[in-house]
Amino acid sequence: MRIDRRTFVAGSVAIASTPAFAAAAPALVSKRPAPADRRFTSRAVEREIVRIQKRIADPKLAWMFGNCYPNTLDTTVRMGMADGQPDAFVITGDIPCLWLRDSSAQLKPYLHLVKEDARLAELFRGLIARQARSILLDPYANAFMEDPGATTNLPWALKDETAMKPGVAERKWEVDSLCYPIRLANQYWRATGDTRPFDATWREAARTTLRTFREQQRKQGDGPYSFRRSAPQPTETLLWGHGHPVKPVGLIASGFRPSDDACLYPFLIPSNLFAATALRELAQLAQAVGDVALAGDAAALADEVAAALRQHGTMRLPDGREVWAYEVDGYGNRLFMDDANVPSLSGLAYLGCVTPDDRLWRTTEAAAWSEANPWFFRGRAGEGIGGPHVGPGQIWPMSLIVRALSTSDAATIRACLRTIRDSDAGTGFIHETFDRDDPAKFTRDWFAWANGLFGELIVTLARTQPAILQETFR
Known part of the structure; x- marks a missing residue:
């Protein structure tokens, strides 16, 4: 079986x-x-x-x-060295692999202590470096092996129809997987003022993130990523390998949600809101380390995604309330629901994508915490x-x-x-x-x-x- x-x-x-x-x-x-x-x-x-x-x-x-x-x-922490620098591999728990999303979120609760403990700061630097190398290995992957030369040992991923590479544990394309490492890097820099982690490798990973986001705006077709899996649940695979079709409107298509479930409509609005926020954080950090071109590219893409969100990211519920949609396709089809995994509609204020008193978000969050959300x-x-x-x-x-x-x-x-x-x-x-x-x-x-x-x-x-x-x- x-x-x-x-x-x-x-x-x-x-x-x-x-x-x-x-x-x-x-x-x-x-x-x-x-x-x-x-x-x-x-x-x-x-x-x-x-x-x-x-x-x-x-x-x-x-x-x-x-x-x-x-x-x-x-x-969950496995500390080591790579190229003479700290290397931190942080597993998700009962699954012995590193998720870009989970590992970033797992260190966040210790951020306020990083200036008090040099070893804790080393852990942050080690994870930032590991994530950068992972993104360069495959920006479309969501989870990675500790050994970058190993093939996946996740039994459910062994026969996936996708371009699996050594070092990749699972290859579900999720927009938030590339947002979380940006957030981690920005928060570490703001907490410490330390720019040591943001070397040539990290900057190349940031450029790879921008390129991947632009590929998944799908202005020139579906892009290089495809994924199919044989499984009882349709949320484990993508229709025809690319998911449901979208109309290019400036939003970024995601194959999967932060739950690792397939999107119904690929323009996942919470993840696009997180992307717009993270891209602005990337622009700030790139400016601080003297990469003006990277800063400009990140800011421009953030503005484009934000404009598309304003035009295509909202909807009205049957009772007439305006809310953020959960997913859209650019053709006018919209889905309202919410999923507990972050980014979610109810988690937008926690992520800093909106302010807690934002009227549209407060209406959306109230609907998510009601029978309007299946x-x-x-x-x-x-x-x-x-x-x-x-x-x-x-x-x-x-x-x-x-x-x-x-x-x-x-x-x-x-x-x-x-x-x-x-x-x-x-x-x-x-x-x-x-x-x-x-x-x-x-x-x-x-x-x-x-x-x-x-x-x-x-x-x-x-x-x-x-x-x-x-x-x-x-």
Whole structure:
């Protein structure tokens, strides 16, 4: 039988929902690996854990923070050297490969500590360098092997009909995969002022990103990328290898969503909004390192995508509300839904693509958190957004975390925290999804991005809404 990522994930549901596992009561002892078994240790992060836990009154939330915040460092980092420079390979968790998106997001919660810890800064530089080399290897790939000469060991990708290269783990073209490394580089530079990572290799990777984005505007045809996979779910493959047709309007076509599910209409609006934002960040960074031409090219493409978004990126719901569409094709066809994976419509403020008080976004986010979104679910265990990747009735804690990070409303934050706390099935970690009626049924007990995102939320609240963390949640 062919195995794909969903089959792999389904196995984790079966394990997690066994009666013995579901009945286990949480013992509030650390779930971290023993110090000698941790992959990477940062003194600044260890101090931050102690500092923040003292500010959390709810015992279980404090326990979960202590487990989750360092999870990327504890379990997913492989440090080495390449060409005399730091090299960091950061796996996504239970899948031992580096996703450009996930690895960038996994380090973000430690960004504010990077000036306090030279070794932590070295980790950031190592990942920036690894991502640049990965993009040069194949800008259309979403995931990579630790050994750049190895063939994929992901069982669901072994027979994909696409131009697989050594070092590539999976080759699903996703616009956000090239946005996240730009965001990571820009944030590191702004936090430190350090321009050492942005050498000739990094600048060539940035130019490759621009070229790939322009190819996928599809002004001269479909471009060089195609992908097909034999799988039970249509979201695992692209129609005729290129996906549904688009009319070139200046937007960038994406084969797949950040969930790794195929787009219905290839102009994925949240990813295009993220691309416009990231391209402006690239222009700022390129200017700072003296590459005027790269800065100009990035700014020009950002302006073009932003103009196309204004013209083609919105739609009206049946009740007349104007919202951002989720996907469009340039011919006038539009889809409204939202998926928990970021970039999402509900995550646009978190990503800095809009301001939290933007009227269009607030209307869009409210619709995404309602029955207007077919992937919004409400049940005995809580409410939240899911997506096609795992299926109906499955809530992604990521959606709750991003919602709490995108609002200043204390009641909303409390409700999100309560559901997050109570949906861990006693494991002390954040999962990919949980069943809307039974949190003991969940997927992925080792998902570092979600763990880190929860840690980021708690650190953010300690700074912006400390009184909320002084409450206990019934």
